Amino acid sequence: MKMVKKASVEPSQTRPMRADGQRKMAALLEAAIQVFARSGVDAPVREIAEAAGVGLGTVYRHFPQRSDLIVAVFQGQVKACADAAAVIARKYEPAEALSRWMQRYVDFLGTKQGLAAALHSGDPAYSALPEYFDQHLRPALNGLLDEAVRAEAIRSGIEAKELLGAVGTLCCQGPHMDIGSARRMVSLLVDGMRYGAIKQEEPA
Amino acid sequence: MKMVKKASVEPSQTRPMRADGQRKMAALLEAAIQVFARSGVDAPVREIAEAAGVGLGTVYRHFPQRSDLIVAVFQGQVKACADAAAVIARKYEPAEALSRWMQRYVDFLGTKQGLAAALHSGDPAYSALPEYFDQHLRPALNGLLDEAVRAEAIRSGIEAKELLGAVGTLCCQGPHMDIGSARRMVSLLVDGMRYGAIKQEEPA
DNA sequence: TTGCAAGCGGAACCATGTTCCATTATTGTT
DNA sequence: AACAATAATGGAACATGGTTCCGCTTGCAA
Known part of the structure; x- marks a missing residue:
């Protein structure tokens, strides 16, 4: 049981997030900060996805709930x-x-x-x-x-x-x-x- | 200039609402009271229309805004x-x-x-x-x-x-x-x- | 190099508000 | 009583936004 480096969010007892996954996640967070500041927290999810250069599915993969x-x-x-x-x-x-x-x-x-x-x-x-x-x-x-x-x-x-x-x-x-x-x-x-x-x- | 009986809501200086119009309007109001009480004021417009036995267009004719x-x-x-x-x-x-x-x-x-x-x-x-x-x-x-x-x-x-x-x-x-x-x-x-x-x- | 599970994108689905218009009904007039 | 004018109707169609689904892509370990 080797403890590989963990992403900031990871289900315990499981493999760490894939590198590209971490990247997208970070981009998403970054974009969300921007969009929330500009359009409020009820901005359309699509807007955030676009700002992050990411598909809708990816948003929901990382953040199942808004x-x-x-x-x-x-x-x-x-x-x-x-x-x-x-x-x-x-x-x-x-x-x-x-x-x-x-x-x-x-x-x-x-x-x-x-x-x-x-x-x-x-x-x-x-x-x-x-x-x-x-x-x-x-x-x-x-x-x-x-x-x-x-x-x-x-x-x-x-x-x-x-x-x-x-x-x-x-x-x-x-x-x-x-x-x-x-x-x-x-x-x-x-x-x-x-x-x-x-x-x-x-x-x- | 005969003053015909006026519906409760009528644009001034114009003909009174048609009889069927008044009926539908009353039904709508009735239904809205029920639905609002049951499901809150943010109940779907369709629900109210259905409860009143009325088309969607009719709702918006009488109440242009929610x-x-x-x-x-x-x-x-x-x-x-x-x-x-x-x-x-x-x-x-x-x-x-x-x-x-x-x-x-x-x-x-x-x-x-x-x-x-x-x-x-x-x-x-x-x-x-x-x-x-x-x-x-x-x-x-x-x-x-x-x-x-x-x-x-x-x-x-x-x-x-x-x-x-x-x-x-x-x-x-x-x-x-x-x-x-x-x-x-x-x-x-x-x-x-x-x-x-x-x-x-x-x-x- | 290769197999495969993680991860991806975005089409598709659902719910809801709102608009539009062909159809139907009412009413004043003839 | 029949008619024309037009008010009113119903619901299909459109727009928006959340959420799900799935075939394709890619990182990673063997």
């Missing part, structure tokens, strides 16, 4: 967003940290045309997305939430999953996608949590 | 929701009235599978919806908002349109559409407005 492609493209940024929580928590007091991280998440979603919408579409083609996001972001948010509650800066009893979902929906105001509006509404949401805090602070 | 059909089906309920604002305002203090009306709106949107999503989809087929909703609901909400601000129960500077949009998005959590979650998040939003009020009340 959402697999999206996850592949954004996983780095999702992780970065999750990691930002700890950094922010170190710099600010709990409630402020929570607020800032929420805005950080808004900034991420808000600049990916169609991502937020896809996240909540319920379209089976995107089914893997909510799971992926929740799995990675919930722990991060939960940490911030716990600290803020412990500091009595916000009310308790808020579900991270619910909050995450709310931010996601607030970021999908159609195509006009006014990120400023999303930011204001999320800010209102955070203030709502402060309103029920044990220690009632003076609002700015 | 959204026209939706508006026709829900206009009564939208108006009722708008009218509820005045009633509620008479019964409760300003902030409470605002809160209750917002929940009223959530209840409306939340029980119409897919309506909230359509409202924010940006899909040109639904383009008339946001306009219609905004036009009818904004004045209602503005009244409540003004009173609450005047009573110094909430902060000022909140845009009714933005708030309406936010509630709409919060109501489209995919198909699972947990109305409880939407209610909690909207409640948080309202509390957020209270947090910035001049007179800071004691939270419950």
Whole structure:
């Protein structure tokens, strides 16, 4: 059992991807990044295939579901967003940290045309997305939430999953996608949590 | 110039709709109500046509855009929701009235599978919806908002349109559409407005 | 060099929204 | 009552976009 070098994505216990396969996959990822940025995450698959100089079948071979492609493209940024929580928590007091991280998440979603919408579409083609996001972001948010509650800066009893979902929906105001509006509404949401805090602070 | 009886929808300054036309239109509306309730507002047009025992062409003759059909089906309920604002305002203090009306709106949107999503989809087929909703609901909400601000129960500077949009998005959590979650998040939003009020009340 | 499984391309299929037009039905007029 | 004008109908046809399928090609190990 020789361990040949593995491609970034490989089924365990099996041979590594063929060289040309890896090449196409990389081209696909590259193209998807471009196309998603230009036309949003709901760009036609054909468009991505063409941009990558690849057949449709090849797209589906590497990314059986549309959402697999999206996850592949954004996983780095999702992780970065999750990691930002700890950094922010170190710099600010709990409630402020929570607020800032929420805005950080808004900034991420808000600049990916169609991502937020896809996240909540319920379209089976995107089914893997909510799971992926929740799995990675919930722990991060939960940490911030716990600290803020412990500091009595916000009310308790808020579900991270619910909050995450709310931010996601607030970021999908159609195509006009006014990120400023999303930011204001999320800010209102955070203030709502402060309103029920044990220690009632003076609002700015 | 004899005023013949007019169909519910008729271009001004023109002959009334033919008798069979009115019949089909009524059947269509009837069927749409059923189908929307059963399969959501994004049900295939063909399904509605079939349910009404009508050809596809007939659907598009009476409702050139998909959204026209939706508006026709829900206009009564939208108006009722708008009218509820005045009633509620008479019964409760300003902030409470605002809160209750917002929940009223959530209840409306939340029980119409897919309506909230359509409202924010940006899909040109639904383009008339946001306009219609905004036009009818904004004045209602503005009244409540003004009173609450005047009573110094909430902060000022909140845009009714933005708030309406936010509630709409919060109501489209995919198909699972947990109305409880939407209610909690909207409640948080309202509390957020209270947090910035001049007179800071004691939270419950 | 050669055999074969991995990988490829894109035609074909399905679902859905929308348009078009030959056919049918209603209605005011004669 | 018969007719002409035209409103209204139904559904085939077109467009778009996701997904599947399969015969051909190619990298790789023997």
